[in-house]
Amino acid sequence: MTTSERINLHDLAPAQLSATVGEVVSPPFRAKQIEEWLHLRGASSFDAMTNIPKELRAQLAERFSAAFPEVIERTTPAADGSQKYLFVLEDGNRIESVYMPMTDRTSICLSSQAGCAVGCTFCVTGFFGAGRNLTPSEMTGQFFTIAHEHAVPMEQMNVVFMGMGEPLLNLDHVVTTLDVFYRSIAPKRITISTSGIIPGIEELAKLPRRPNLAVSINAPDQKRREEIMPITKKYPLGELIATLKRYPTEKGRELTAEYVLLAGWNDSISDAVALAKLLRGLNVKVNAIPFNEDANLPAWMKRPTDVAIDRFVSTLVRSGVHVTVRRSKGRDIAAACGQLRGKSEPRKRSRV
Ligand code: SF4
Incomplete structure (x- = not known):
């Protein structure tokens, strides 16, 4: 055989x-x-x-x-200690994962698909186009391979599904993977990040044990969100927020609204006020992510200045919103948010 x-x-x-x-x-x-x-x-x-x-x-x-995908490349650790892994799958597809050490914990960022059909315009994975769903062994394999290499104790381990792909478009396999992780990692240490796939969020809400949920919001209104996240046409922003309001969050936990900050596009004081209004009534914290520039992405997309980031964040804080700023780990090795590709050569963007 x-x-x-x-x-x-x-x-x-x-x-x-x-x-x-x-x-x-x-x-x-x-x-x-x-x-x-x-x-x-x-x-x-x-x-x-x-x-x-x-x-x-x-x-x-x-x-x-009992095989796992094979590591074919590891970057030299970045200044912050993070390291990007390139795996090859049995059918030749390639995926990337990221090891991110922090003082009190370690996170491993996993891919859930070999590519992504969602096509967010600020994301390198989306630029390279659709790929297939990963199997549970291909997801647990990324985790165990990296965890073994770094000998991280399980109690310090966090898992984030924020690598390549939209995890809620591969929900069955992701749920099996979660059930395996729950054997050694508490659900509150696992996060699934979605572009806002409403049926997937509703399915996740029904699970008896749920990971943390992070949702990419990125614009305070439907029109602008459609421009950078075409999935908004299918799952409108208003319906997404209504779905999140129904989503059950466990005691002591909150949803995360991810917000990629693009200079001069969604980082003004009025954008922060509009975002605070949009999120009103949600048990949520905003994770502001200053954009990571990449040669494959539109040239107009720029990282805001530190002054603009601070102004945006302090406006949210004054509006009563809980905010964190993601100082992306691994920028110098192209392992930061939205920079994973799994392929060395660009190919035509494709969407389904
Ligand atoms: S941000 Fe996520 S959902 Fe959007 S294209 Fe990139 S990988 Fe896909």
């Missing part, structure tokens, strides 16, 4: 994994050991399972795979 013909056990949710492994393994404690190797320790080969008898490991390898 080739690797692609074997079931990759990392593609299975915890309950499915128990059933699948339990069918071929006895006694039951062996199945539990195998699950722990896969879901808690992120083993990517049966040979690594040193407390499992050799013959059983060989039998498992005949029927199943």
Whole structure:
């Protein structure tokens, strides 16, 4: 059997994994050991399972795979310690992930699709066009590979789905991936970032355990949001805000409204006032993200000055809005927000 013909056990949710492994393994404690190797320790080969008898490991390898995507490039760590990883998938697609160490925690930014069809005009992934959904093993694989390399304790680990792709357009696989992560990481340490896919947000709202939700807002009105986020035509801003008002947030948690600041376009005092008005009534904090310039993106898109950023933020604060400013990590290695591409050569923009 080739690797692609074997079931990759990392593609299975915890309950499915128990059933699948339990069918071929006895006694039951062996199945539990195998699950722990896969879901808690992120083993990517049966040979690594040193407390499992050799013959059983060989039998498992005949029927199943536990492979993760292969790292083909790592950047030298940036000044802030962040590091970008380029993975190749079995079908040749390439994706990127980012390791971001901080003083009290470490975040790993994962891709959920090999490309993105949403086509936000400020995003390099969108510029390079659509790709396929990633499988759970391709998402957990990014995480475990990077976590193992840096030997980060699980209790310090945060996971953010903010890399390539729109996670809510790959919801089934993302939910399976979350169920695996929940074995060792609390939901409050995991964040899903969306461009505002309303049906996906509604599905997420029904889950018994929910990650944090971040939504890209980026403009305080429908017309301007359509200009940089064409998805707004399908899911209008007013409906998105109404959906967020119905979204259940756990005690002590809040939604995040991401707002990419573009010089002279959405960073004025009146824009901040309009944004505060738009978000009124939501349990939300604004994460202001000064734009990261990139040669592939429209030349008019510029990063605002520090003065303009401070003016925008202080206007929001005066309007009673909770705000943080994302000083993007990894700018010098093109690993900051909206800069992931997974491909070395540009291709024609495509949208679905
Ligand atoms: S910002 Fe997110 S949703 Fe928009 S094009 Fe980029 S990856 Fe896709």
